Amino acid sequence: MTGARSQTEEAVYVSTLPGLEPALEAEAREQGLVFRRAEGGIECEGPAGLHQTANLHLRTASRVLLRLGTFTAPTADALVRGLEALPMGGVWDGKAPLRLSVSLHRSVAPGPGVVLESAAVAWGQRDIASAGHLDEEGAVPGLTLLVRGEGERWTVSADTSGEPLHQRGYRQEVGRAPLRETLAAGILRLAGYTGEMSLVDPMCGSGTFLVEGAWMSQHRAPGLLRTFAFQSFPSFDRETWARRRAEAEARGLVQPRVTPRGYDLNAGALGTARRNAKRAGVTLTLERHDLRTLKAPPEGPGLVVANPPYGKRVGEAEDLPELYRALGATMNGAFREWRKALIVPEEPRLVSALGLQGARRIPVKNGGLRCLLLLAGP
Numbered sequence: 001m002t003g004a005r006s007q008t009e010e011a012v013y014v015s016t017l018p019g020l021e022p023a024l025e026a027e028a029r030e031q032g033l034v035f036r037r038a039e040g041g042i043e044c045e046g047p048a049g050l051h052q053t054a055n056l057h058l059r060t061a062s063r064v065l066l067r068l069g070t071f072t073a074p075t076a077d078a079l080v081r082g083l084e085a086l087p088m089g090g091v092w093d094g095k096a097p098l099r100l101s102v103s104l105h106r107s108v109a110p111g112p113g114v115v116l117e118s119a120a121v122a123w124g125q126r127d128i129a130s131a132g133h134l135d136e137e138g139a140v141p142g143l144t145l146l147v148r149g150e151g152e153r154w155t156v157s158a159d160t161s162g163e164p165l166h167q168r169g170y171r172q173e174v175g176r177a178p179l180r181e182t183l184a185a186g187i188l189r190l191a192g193y194t195g196e197m198s199l200v201d202p203m204c205g206s207g208t209f210l211v212e213g214a215w216m217s218q219h220r221a222p223g224l225l226r227t228f229a230f231q232s233f234p235s236f237d238r239e240t241w242a243r244r245r246a247e248a249e250a251r252g253l254v255q256p257r258v259t260p261r262g263y264d265l266n267a268g269a270l271g272t273a274r275r276n277a278k279r280a281g282v283t284l285t286l287e288r289h290d291l292r293t294l295k296a297p298p299e300g301p302g303l304v305v306a307n308p309p310y311g312k313r314v315g316e317a318e319d320l321p322e323l324y325r326a327l328g329a330t331m332n333g334a335f336r337e338w339r340k341a342l343i344v345p346e347e348p349r350l351v352s353a354l355g356l357q358g359a360r361r362i363p364v365k366n367g368g369l370r371c372l373l374l375l376a377g378p
Contacts, residue, residue, distance in 0.1 A: 008047060008048055009045065009046065009047055009048065010045070010047070010048055010049075010050050010051065011043065011044065011045045011050075011066075011067040012043070012044050012050055012054055012064055012065060012066055012067060012160070013038060013042075013043050013044075013064075013065045013067065014028075014035075014041045014042050014043075014044060014054050014058060014063075014064050014065075015041040015061070015062045015063045015064075015065070016040065016060050016061055016062050016186070017062060017180070017182060017186065017364065017365060018363070018364060018365050019186075019362050019364035019365070019373065020060045020183070020186035020190070020364070021040075021041065021042075022190065023060045023185075023186040023189035024041060024042060024058065024060045024186075025037070025042060026189060027057075027058050027059060027060060027061075027189070028042055028058070031053065031057055031058070033046060033050075033054070034046060041061075041062075043067075049240065049244070051064050051066045051160040051230060052160075052241060052244055053244070055160060055165065055223050055228050055230070056221050056222075056223040056224070056244065056245070056248055057222070057248065058165075059181075059182065059186075059212070059215075059222045060185050060186040060189065061165050061182065062164055062165055062166065062182055063134060063159065063161045063164060063165060064159075064160045064161050064165070065146055065158065065159060066091065066157060066158045066160050066230075067155065067156075068086045068087060068088070068145075068156045068157060069082075069085070069086045069155075069156055070153065070154065070155045071085070071153075071154055072153055073110075073152060073154050075110070076110045076114050076117075076118055079110055079114070079115065079118045079154065080121050080122050081122075082154060083118060083122035083123065083156070084122040084123075086156055088123070089234065089235075090233060090234060090235035091158040091230075091233045091234070091235065092158075092234070094123070094124070096141070096142040096143055096232070097129070097141050097142030098119070098123065098125055098128050098129075098142055098145070099128070099129045099130065099131035099144045099145070100115065100116060100119055100128055100129075100130060100131060100144075100147050101130070101131040101132065101133070101134050101144060101146045101147070101159075102115045102116070102130065103146065103147070103148045103149070104148075104150075105148065105149065105150045106150060110149075112130070115147055115149070116128050119145075119147070131144045131145075134146060134159060143158060143159075143233075144158070144159040145157065145159070146159065158233075159229055160228060160229055160230040160233075161228055161229055161230075162227070162228050162229035163226070165182060165223070166180040166181045166182040166183070167181075168181050168222055168223070168226060168280075169225030169279075170211060170225055170276055170279040170280035170281075171206065171208065171211075171276050171279075172275075172279065173206060173272045173275060173276060178205075178206065178208070178367075179205075179208050179209070179307050179366065180208075180366075181208055181211075181212060181222070183364070184208045184209045184212045185212045185216070187209070187305065187341055187343060187364075187373055188212060188213055188216065188303070188341070190341070190362065190373065190375065191303055191305065191339055191340075191341035192303070192339060193213060193216065193303050193305075193339075193341075194216070195213065195216040195218070195256070195257070196217070196257055196258075197258065197301075197302035197303055198258045198261070198297060198300045198301070198302025198303070199213040199258065199260040199261070199302055199303050199305065200260070200261045200262075200263075200296070200297065200303070200304045200305070200335075200338075201260070201261070201262045201263070201306060202263050202289075202291040202304065202306055202327070203263070203264060203291060203306050203307065203327075204262030204263060204264050204269070204270070204273055204286070205264060205266075205269050205272075205273070205307070206269060206272045206273050207262055207273030207274075207276050207284060207286070208276075209260075209262075209305050209307070210260040210262045210273065210282075210284050211276060211277055211280045211282055211284070213260045213305075214256055214259075214260050214277075214280070214282035214283070214284065215252075215280065215282065217254070217256040217257065217258070217260075218252050218254045218255075218256055218282070219254050220251075220252030220281075221248040221249075221251070221252060224245065224248060224249060224252070225279075225280075256283075258299055258302070259284065259285050260284050260285070261284070261285045261286075261287070261297055262284055262285070262287075263286075263288070263289040263291065263294060264286075264289075265288060265289070265291075267288055270286050270288060273286055274286060291326060291327055291330050292326045292329070292330065294330050294334060295334050296334045296335050296337075296338065300335075300337070300338055301335075301337040301338040301339070302338060302339070303339045303340075303341060304331065304335045304338045304339070304340050304341075305341040305342070306327065306341075306342050306343075307342075307343050308323065308324065308327055308342065308344060309323065310344075310345045310369065310371075311345070320353075321349060321350065321353045324344075324350050324353035324354050325353045325354075325355070327342075327354060328353060328354035328355040328356060329355075331354070331356060331376075332355060337377075337378070338377055339376070339377040339378060340356065340359075340374070340375070340376040340377045341373065341374070342356070342373070342374045343366060343371050343372070343373050343374075344372055344374060345369060345370070345371055345372075346363070346370045346371055346372050351374070354374070356374055356376045357376075358376065359375060359376035360374070360375040360376070361373070361374060362375065
């Protein structure tokens with residue numbers, strides 16, 4: 001058995017959305033975390049409570065898994081022995097419901113059904129359910145473990161997040177094309193936004209880019225409005241967590257240098273953005289305006305960011321090229337001196353319609369759709 005750690009240190013795996021790995025790594029450096037690149041995210045090592053820090057502070061993280069151990073198991077009996085040896089006391093009381101998300105990669109070891117049976121034997125549980133895909137599932141009562149098999153090697157981790165981390169708690173209403181908060185934050189970071197420059201969204205919808213930008217400007221931790229799965233662990237210390245939260249809240253009282261600006265033709269969307277901003281505790285400048293006649297605000301240049309429609313609704317697709325040409329004309333005209341970040345569907349005709357010459361292209365996914373993040377400007 002390897003991977004067992006003392007009570008004063010721990011290892012975590014932090015996942016993120018495809019394409020946002022560089023943004024997550026940059027965040028980890030800023031937080032002073034010791035990490036290495038891993039498939040789909042990073043692996044970190046540090047003092048006890050590292051999983052709390054990651055959940056509370058990493059804006060582009062999708063989920064944080066606490067490593068419980070790694071072992072070799074070529075047979076079901078060996079798998080039972082490996083599972084029995086895991087240090088489960090800190091994350092599970094032996095009574096709460098237990099769910100496993102089994103992930104096999106080129107594995108010659110026992111399959112998912114055997115894993116569930118072996119876990120039930122090892123931990124004395126009558127029923128151990130399958131948790132499905134962790135990044136898409138909501139929080140469930142009890143403990144969720146990820147059991148990953150690769151060849152004869154097994155790694156077992158505890159989910160410390162619960163609800164996916166893009167669910168910050170402020171966005172109780174969404175627009176027609178909702179953008180995950182984690183994706184919005186990652187796009188801002190990849191575009192070089194630090195919270196010190198002007199931020200404009202000409203098609204702001206429910207205001208996700210603007211709220212995330214305002215929080216970055218305030219140095220506000222993204223996890224302050226929500227709860228996490230680790231708060232139900234037997235090892236959870238309320239006083240230590242309260243101090244960690246208080247420190248994060250104190251750092252997040254910075255007055256933003258510039259108020260983010262959002263525009264939209266849909267008055268209903270602007271109302272949603274205002275209510276989301278109020279729940280997030282931030283101030284936004286919101287105005288109903290057509291992007292075709294939009295002028296850059298005087299406090300620029302800064303960053304202009306947009307998530308235009310993808311044409312997935314009935315009757316929209318035929319109008320998209322004209323809309324994208326109008327958006328491109330505004331980007332290349334009024335916002336010529338600004339940095340630009342646009343997330344668009346991976347469709348050559350639409351990318352061409354924008355006319356952003358020399359734009360850097362980063363493949364990303366938005367709601368499972370293949371998209372491109374276009375970065376342009378100085």
